[in-house]
Amino acid sequence: xxxxxxxxxxxxxxxxxxxxxxxxxxxxxxxxxxxxxxxxxxxxxxxxxxxxxxxxxxxxxxxxxxxxxxxxxxxxxxxxxxxxxxxxxxxxxxxxxxxxxxxxxxxxxxxxxxxxxxxxxxxxxxxxxxxxxxxxxxxxxxxxxxxxxxxxxxxxxxxxxxxxxxxxxxxxxxxxxxxxxxxxxxxxxxxxxxxxx
Amino acid sequence: xxxxxxxxxxxxxxxxxxxxxxxxxxxxxxxxxxxxxxxxxxxxxxxxxxxxxxxxxxxxxxxxxxxxxxxxxxxxxxxxxxxxxxxxxxxxxxxxxxxxxxxxxxxxxxxxxxxxxxxxxxxxxxxxxxxxxxxxxxxxxxxxxxxxxxxxxxxxxxxxxxxxxxxxxxxxxxxxxxxxxxxxxxxxxxxxxxxxxxxxxxxxxxxxxxxxxxxxxxxxxxxxxxxxxxxxxxxxxxxxx
Ligand SMILES: Cc1cc2nc3c(=O)[nH]c(=O)nc-3n(C[C@H](O)[C@H](O)[C@H](O)COP(=O)(O)OP(=O)(O)OC[C@H]3O[C@@H](n4cnc5c(N)ncnc54)[C@H](O)[C@@H]3O)c2cc1C
Numbered sequence: 001x002x003x004x005x006x007x008x009x010x011x012x013x014x015x016x017x018x019x020x021x022x023x024x025x026x027x028x029x030x031x032x033x034x035x036x037x038x039x040x041x042x043x044x045x046x047x048x049x050x051x052x053x054x055x056x057x058x059x060x061x062x063x064x065x066x067x068x069x070x071x072x073x074x075x076x077x078x079x080x081x082x083x084x085x086x087x088x089x090x091x092x093x094x095x096x097x098x099x100x101x102x103x104x105x106x107x108x109x110x111x112x113x114x115x116x117x118x119x120x121x122x123x124x125x126x127x128x129x130x131x132x133x134x135x136x137x138x139x140x141x142x143x144x145x146x147x148x149x150x151x152x153x154x155x156x157x158x159x160x161x162x163x164x165x166x167x168x169x170x171x172x173x174x175x176x177x178x179x180x181x182x183x184x185x186x187x188x189x190x191x192x193x194x195x196x197x
Numbered sequence: 198x199x200x201x202x203x204x205x206x207x208x209x210x211x212x213x214x215x216x217x218x219x220x221x222x223x224x225x226x227x228x229x230x231x232x233x234x235x236x237x238x239x240x241x242x243x244x245x246x247x248x249x250x251x252x253x254x255x256x257x258x259x260x261x262x263x264x265x266x267x268x269x270x271x272x273x274x275x276x277x278x279x280x281x282x283x284x285x286x287x288x289x290x291x292x293x294x295x296x297x298x299x300x301x302x303x304x305x306x307x308x309x310x311x312x313x314x315x316x317x318x319x320x321x322x323x324x325x326x327x328x329x330x331x332x333x334x335x336x337x338x339x340x341x342x343x344x345x346x347x348x349x350x351x352x353x354x355x356x357x358x359x360x361x362x363x364x365x366x367x368x369x370x371x372x373x374x375x376x377x378x379x380x381x382x383x384x385x386x387x388x389x390x391x392x393x394x395x396x397x398x399x400x401x402x403x404x405x406x407x408x409x410x411x412x413x414x415x416x417x418x419x420x421x422x423x424x425x426x427x428x429x430x431x432x433x434x435x436x437x438x
Contacts, residue, residue, distance in 0.1 A: 002243040003206050003290040009244025011276045022251050024276075030436045031410050034300050036417035036427050080436075081239075081251055114427060144414060182300040196297060 018075070019083050020190035026082040029145060034178070037143050038114040038164050045148055047132060048167040051103045059097070061148070064132065067092045072131055074154040076161075077190040089152055091133030094125040105170035109177060110151055113164040117177035119186065120153060120160055122170070129155060132165060157188040157195070204241060204292040205229060207265065209285055216350050219270040219318065220282045221257070226265050226293055234259040234329035235302040235322045235405070237433075238295030240267075242277060252277045255321035255407070255433070256296065257353075259329050265293065268352050270318035272437075301405065301433045302326075305333035309403055312396045313341040314416050316386075316408025317350070319435060323407055324353050327360055340366040340396050344386050344412065347374035368394035386412070388419045398424040407433040 013024055048058040059067075072089040108125060110118050124130065133152040134141050141147035146163025153160050159179045180186050185194040207224040215221050232238075237255045258266040271282035285291070303311065303326040311330075313323040320343060330339055345351045348371065361367050370390055375383045381390070396402040404425060406416050413434045420430050 002204070002241070002247075002249065003292060004245055005242040005280075005285070005291045006289050007284050008242040008250075008280050009246070009248050011279060012244070012248055012250065013276050022249075024250065028437070031414070031434050033432065033434070035432055036421045036430050037414060038427065080253060144410075183298055 016085075018085060020077055021193050022195075023077055023081055023083040023190065026084060028082075029084065030078065030080065030082055031144050032078060032080055032159060033163065034116070034182070035114065038112075039143055040113050040148055040164060042148050047097075047149070047165065049097060049101050050167065050169045051101060052105050052170050052172065053102075055102070057101060064092055064134075064149070067096050070131065072133065072152065072154075074152075076154050076158050078158040079184060079188070079195050083190075088137050089131065089133040090135035091131035091149070091152055093128065094130040094132070095128065097132065098126060103170045105172045107171040107174045109169045109171050109175065110160075110162040110165060111167045111169060112162045113166045116162060116164070116179070118160050118162050118179055119171070119174055119177045120151075120156070121174065121187075124153060124156065125168075129153065155189075157185075157190050159184060160188050204294050207291055207293050209287050209289045209291070210264070212285060212287055214282075215268070215352055216270075218282070218350065219268060219352060221352070222267045222269060222281060222285070224265045224267070224291075224293065225263060227263050229263045229265055229293075230296070231261040232256050232259060232265075232296035233299075233302040233304065234325040235433075236296035236298050236325075237301075237322065238265070238293045238297060240277075240281075241292040241294070242280065243292070250277050253297070255325070257321050257324045257328075259325045260332070268318060268321045268324075298433075301407070301431050303329060303405070305329060305335055307403070308335075308337050310338040310396050310400045311340075312402040312404045313339065314344075314391075314395065314404065314406045315341070316344045316412035316416075317346075318352065319406075319408025319412065319433070320352050321407075322433060323405060324356070326405065327357070327365065330365070331360055336364050338364055338396070338400070338402075340368070340394075340402075342368045342370065342386075342391070342394050344370040344372060344408070346372050348376050370394075386416060388422065391416065391419050392423065401429065404430045405433075406430065408435060409437040410434040411438045
């Protein structure tokens with residue numbers, strides 16, 4: 001049972017039943033990252049998937065743009081408590097990228113420019129649940145928010161939607177990534193409030 | 198250090214107005230497990246009808262002990278910070294959870310030079326790190342650059358002044374009003390300020406940057422442009438523009 005804070009609540013923001021527990025709505029787009037924002041030119045950008053056999057499949061920016069691009073409307077939830085409802089993104093589905101990938105590993109490590117990593121089970125990336133996103137609200141994605149491209153896995157807390165995404169490496173085990181080693185939950189379901197260890 | 202899973206009850210022990218917009222709050226949290234210098238906590242407020250709000254706050258205190266010190270800057274149109282700065286009084290109760298974050302921390306086993314750069318209330322975790330450095334009598338070279346609107350907006354100014362010594366250098370940037378006689382004209386932090394008033398790349402310092410998101414973005418970008426390796430720059434972004 002929570003203790004009551006005397007006199008608190010006069011300035012409350014409207015609570016919204018669509019939000020996961022402990023989240024509040026923001027119009028802004030706050031930034032969570034542990035270091036400087038990497039600046040990557042699309043000319044130098046690439047994305048690759050590396051499997052347990054060592055096979056590497058790589059896409060350049062132009063090759064990514066040539067794939068089917070989807071419009072995504074989704075809510076996003078950050079572990080630092082803010083949520084945004086009804087955001088609009090454009091990106092390439094991970095189903096498209098994994099279509100010809102041969103793997104029997106169940107886990108992935110998502111790797112970013114700048115050295116960040118985060119672990120996500122493969123099944124959370126497939127079946128229309130994740131994208132490599134490069135447009136937000138009709139504009140190219142800002143570097144601060146992960147541009148030129150970030151992973152978008154909106155059903156998990158947003159740190160799993162790795163900014164500055166560079167590749168995915170298949171793992172047989174659920175090994176912790178950078179954020180998970182530094183205190184964040186291994187899975188990160190906002191509806192279960194899986195924020196921290 | 199233990200991570201505590203649940204919410205812990207805290208009682209406000211002291212509340213001190215230290216700037217026109219901000220307060221230092223000292224909380225008694227009997228079950229607090231202690232924290233490393235630089236960590237933060239989540240603070241939860243519950244209204245009488247059960248409505249709750251949670252925000253993150255850095256911890257100015259460090260080490261063992263069940264007294265937790267915070268410093269909160271008021272955003273006038275905010276929900277939680279005006280309550281903490283204007284309304285809460287000693288004896289009032291709230292809840293905390295933590296400590297959180299194992300990356301933006303300093304341990305007294307670290308010996309490399311350290312540059313601390315704070316904007317506004319971003320000083321809080323850096324004060325904790327500076328206190329830990331002092332408490333350990335560490336000889337690691339420390340330098341701090343603190344950017345505030347005006348002298349009266351600085352948190353911990355007297356304490357920071359006292360830390361200055363052989364292994365702690367303190368520099369100021371005033372963005373709106375500089376004290377009389379201060380050499381640098383008031384204005385936002387620039388590349389020239391960082392070149393003039395922080396440890397050079399040649400020292401290979403570990404750099405901690407904390408403050409509003411826009412401040413952190415600006416400073417981190419300048420540091421990278423000056424040649425600091427990205428992996429030597431740790432950032433904590435408080436939000437806002
Ligand atoms: C890890 C971490 C540590 C933090 N430590 C501290 C601390 O030690 N001291 C402290 O005072 N604050 C700290 N903050 C910020 C704090 O969590 C709250 O965001 C802040 O107190 C505003 O809350 P609020 O409910 O009053 O405003 P809200 O009602 O949440 O927001 C009001 C408006 O201000 C904007 N906003 C939110 N945060 C900021 C900001 N920092 N600057 C400018 N505009 C903002 C919001 O987007 C919104 O538009 C920290 C944040 C993080 C993520």
